[in-house]
Amino acid sequence: MEQGLVVRESALPYAAIAAAAVRGRGPLELVRNSALIARGMREARALILRERPAAVLGTGGYVVFPLFVAAWTLGVPTMIYLPDIVPGLAVKSLSRIATCVACSFEPSLAYLPGDKTIVTGYPVRQELFEASTPEGKVTSRAAFGVTDELPVLFIYGGSRGARNVNRAIEALLPELLQLSQIIHVCGREGDESWLRAAAERLPEELQARYHLFPYLHSGQGTSAEGRSADSHVQTAMPTMVQAFGAADLAIARAGASTLAELPAAGLPAVLVPLVAVKQDKNADYLAERGAAVSVPDDEMLGAGRPVDGRLFREVRRLLTDSQARERMALASAALARPDAAIRLADELLRLAGVEGGQG
Numbered sequence: 001m002e003q004g005l006v007v008r009e010s011a012l013p014y015a016a017i018a019a020a021a022v023r024g025r026g027p028l029e030l031v032r033n034s035a036l037i038a039r040g041m042r043e044a045r046a047l048i049l050r051e052r053p054a055a056v057l058g059t060g061g062y063v064v065f066p067l068f069v070a071a072w073t074l075g076v077p078t079m080i081y082l083p084d085i086v087p088g089l090a091v092k093s094l095s096r097i098a099t100c101v102a103c104s105f106e107p108s109l110a111y112l113p114g115d116k117t118i119v120t121g122y123p124v125r126q127e128l129f130e131a132s133t134p135e136g137k138v139t140s141r142a143a144f145g146v147t148d149e150l151p152v153l154f155i156y157g158g159s160r161g162a163r164n165v166n167r168a169i170e171a172l173l174p175e176l177l178q179l180s181q182i183i184h185v186c187g188r189e190g191d192e193s194w195l196r197a198a199a200e201r202l203p204e205e206l207q208a209r210y211h212l213f214p215y216l217h218s219g220q221g222t223s224a225e226g227r228s229a230d231s232h233v234q235t236a237m238p239t240m241v242q243a244f245g246a247a248d249l250a251i252a253r254a255g256a257s258t259l260a261e262l263p264a265a266g267l268p269a270v271l272v273p274l275v276a277v278k279q280d281k282n283a284d285y286l287a288e289r290g291a292a293v294s295v296p297d298d299e300m301l302g303a304g305r306p307v308d309g310r311l312f313r314e315v316r317r318l319l320t321d322s323q324a325r326e327r328m329a330l331a332s333a334a335l336a337r338p339d340a341a342i343r344l345a346d347e348l349l350r351l352a353g354v355e356g357g358q359g
Helices: 002-009 027-051 062-073 089-097 106-111 126-131 134-144 163-179 191-200 240-246 258-265 279-287 310-319 322-333 340-351
Strands: 056-058 078-082 100-103 117-119 152-156 181-185 210-213 249-252 269-271 292-294
Touching: 027 062, 056 062, 062 078, 062 089, 078 089, 078 340, 100 340, 106 117, 126 134, 126 240, 126 258, 134 240, 152 163, 152 240, 163 181, 163 191, 163 249, 163 310, 181 240, 191 210, 240 258, 249 258, 249 310, 258 269, 258 279, 258 322, 269 279, 269 310, 279 292, 310 322
Parallel strands: 056 078, 078 100, 100 117, 152 181, 152 249, 181 210, 249 269, 269 292
Antiparallel strands: none
16 A cells, blocks of 8 residues: 555655564464564565665664664664654554654653654645635535535544444434535445445435545545446546645544644544554544543444444534534634644754754
8 A cells, every 4th residue: 555655656666675564463464474574574674674764763663673683783872753642552562672763742752762852843735724725625525525514523543444433424424424524535445335325325416515525635636446336437536635724623643643633624523443453542642722522432322322322422512513613623723733743844854964954
């Protein structure tokens, strides 16, 4: 997936290195994965010797482990970057051997080495800030064919979607479409077919308010891969940036990117975090600052009627209360860090021994 994105959206060279997880694996898989890690270290060492980097930046997760260990053995300076609030096993381990550590938000400092950790913010595309301006909102809404008559609800769950969230939306679709227009990026794991079927059972007036996509690229494109499931197919595909710009409210998981993308767009949200990967701490960061509401995954629909569950109650409250949305939008925008990319780049350049030059 990463290779396809790099090729499509940049001119950067791409090199794959073998990697595998070890935490929570059984004995046989652990042996197999250990062999993959050893292979990855050899590949990483060869890559470093070939490219001779002045410094290495890693963004966490087990995939960077072989590269960081190889860089450490070869004396190449490294920076490990934590996007989330709480570090996982890989970041905790690599922070010990990394030359320096960067994180997005102050609460992360409690989990990282204090003598070499800096807070930079989470880098996002500049277009996200522009999409939230009045002019950007007009352009974004035109790209999706939505109007100002009803609030726009943006639902997304990452490139592979969020199955539980999608099932909840399926159950609530008639009621949600009474209150809003929906842009739904459902992921590429097959959920599009039954979500489309659910929409087709609704009156035509409600169907026209539902804009379903399996995937949207960050930049402009015309690929059929992200084509809308409704009848409003665009000649040029709308983008994720435009979806943020068009929306009045979001429903999303609470991955690291939401901590920066929602504030950059000044977008209030109802978050459904995955506790197993500590997304609840990400959601708490926004909720405690008035920028979002957090709803546990197992409480979305409740035990009775779906409309009596917490998800619909919170979404209905915000869709029907524009002043509450506005307060949350202001609180969200106040958390934005437009200079995060420059700060992270400057720290990496300093680590590489390059002085000066903003951006």
